[in-house]
Amino acid sequence: MESLIEINGTHLFVDERGRADGRPLLFIHGGPGNSCWDFMASVGDAFAARGFRVIGVDQRGVLRSDVLPHEPGLTVDVLIRDFEALREHLGLENWTVIGHSSGGAYAFDYALQHPDRIDALVLDCPALDADATDRFRLPKAAALLDEAAGSDADGGAALRDAAAECRRLATLDRRLTADDRTWGAMLPLGPHYLDLFLHDASTRARYERLMGAAPDHLDWGKGMSHLPLMAEMYRDQTLQLTQLTVPSTLLIGESDMVAPPVVRDVYRAATGHDVVTISDAGHFAFVEQPERYVDAVARFLDAPGEGAA
Incomplete structure (x- = not known):
C-alpha cells in the first residue's frame, strides 16, 4: 500500500507491504537524498512473505515525498522526529529498523535517542565516519x-x-x-x-536493470535537497557505539567500501558482536544478492538479543 502521510508539516511517501499485524520493519534510506524505492522493489515483498510489515519511507523532500519545506532547516534530528511521528501515526509501540549507508547513521542516532522504540537495529553498510x-x-x-x-x-x-x-x-x-x-x-x-x-560486472548489471525499471515520472533530482546533510557524515559516530543499548548487527557486502575495516573493528569491540558479510555483494547487497540479504537479516531478527551470528 502506497500513501502520502502528513508528518510534521509535510507529506511523506510511505510504501507498506505485508500484513497489518506483521512485525514492523522500518527501512531508512541513505544518500543523502536517495529513496526507499530500490530497497522496496528488491526485497520489500520478500520480507513481507516472511511475516514482516515492511515500511519504506522517502524522507522529507525526496522523490515521492513533498518538496523540502523551507522551515525547519534540514538536519538529522528533523529526520528522526519524522520517523518518530510516523511510528506514532501508524499506531506502533515499537519497530525494527534497518538503516542503509548514511541512513545507517540516521538509524544509529535514532536508536540512541529512542532506544525504547526500537526492538532491533540493522546497520547496513553504515556511513558512521566519512x-x-x-x-x-x-x-x-x-x-x-x-x-x-x-x-x-x-x-x-x-x-x-x-x-x-x-x-x-x-x-x-x-x-x-x-x-x-x-x-x-x-x-x-x-x-x-x-x-x-558494486561488487562486479554481474551485480552492477543487476543494479542497472533494477534502476532502469523505475517509473519514468520519478524526480530523482529532488534528492539534491539533502546535500546539506553531507557535513553530518563526517561526524565520527563510532565514538558512540558503546552507548548503543538495543540489539544490533552490522551487515556489509564483502566489497563494500562505505563501512571500512576500521569501523567494523570498532563495532565489534564496542558491541561484542561480529559483522555479517554477504558474499558477492558491494554497497547495495539488497539489490546485488537479495535472497542472501533477506536470509541474513531474518537470521539476526530471529534472535536479536544474541547479536549477529
Missing part, C-alpha cells in the same frame, strides 16, 4: 582512474591528475570534512564511478 570511508575508498578510486588513464586515447592526463588528487586527499594529516569535496575528486571516473559501490 573520514574513514574516504581514506579507504579514495585509493581504490585512484587505481581505477589510473587504469582508465592507461586506456585513454588522448593520453589520460586529466585522469592521472584526478588520481593524484584522490591520493592527496587520502593522506591529509587532518580529518577530512565535507568541504574537501572528496566525491568531486572521484567523479572523473564517469561511468566507472558505480564500480566503487
Whole structure:
C-alpha cells in the first residue's frame, strides 16, 4: 500500500507491504537524498512473505515525498522526529529498523535517542565516519582512474591528475570534512564511478536493470535537497557505539567500501558482536544478492538479543 502521510508539516511517501499485524520493519534510506524505492522493489515483498510489515519511507523532500519545506532547516534530528511521528501515526509501540549507508547513521542516532522504540537495529553498510570511508575508498578510486588513464586515447592526463588528487586527499594529516569535496575528486571516473559501490560486472548489471525499471515520472533530482546533510557524515559516530543499548548487527557486502575495516573493528569491540558479510555483494547487497540479504537479516531478527551470528 502506497500513501502520502502528513508528518510534521509535510507529506511523506510511505510504501507498506505485508500484513497489518506483521512485525514492523522500518527501512531508512541513505544518500543523502536517495529513496526507499530500490530497497522496496528488491526485497520489500520478500520480507513481507516472511511475516514482516515492511515500511519504506522517502524522507522529507525526496522523490515521492513533498518538496523540502523551507522551515525547519534540514538536519538529522528533523529526520528522526519524522520517523518518530510516523511510528506514532501508524499506531506502533515499537519497530525494527534497518538503516542503509548514511541512513545507517540516521538509524544509529535514532536508536540512541529512542532506544525504547526500537526492538532491533540493522546497520547496513553504515556511513558512521566519512573520514574513514574516504581514506579507504579514495585509493581504490585512484587505481581505477589510473587504469582508465592507461586506456585513454588522448593520453589520460586529466585522469592521472584526478588520481593524484584522490591520493592527496587520502593522506591529509587532518580529518577530512565535507568541504574537501572528496566525491568531486572521484567523479572523473564517469561511468566507472558505480564500480566503487558494486561488487562486479554481474551485480552492477543487476543494479542497472533494477534502476532502469523505475517509473519514468520519478524526480530523482529532488534528492539534491539533502546535500546539506553531507557535513553530518563526517561526524565520527563510532565514538558512540558503546552507548548503543538495543540489539544490533552490522551487515556489509564483502566489497563494500562505505563501512571500512576500521569501523567494523570498532563495532565489534564496542558491541561484542561480529559483522555479517554477504558474499558477492558491494554497497547495495539488497539489490546485488537479495535472497542472501533477506536470509541474513531474518537470521539476526530471529534472535536479536544474541547479536549477529
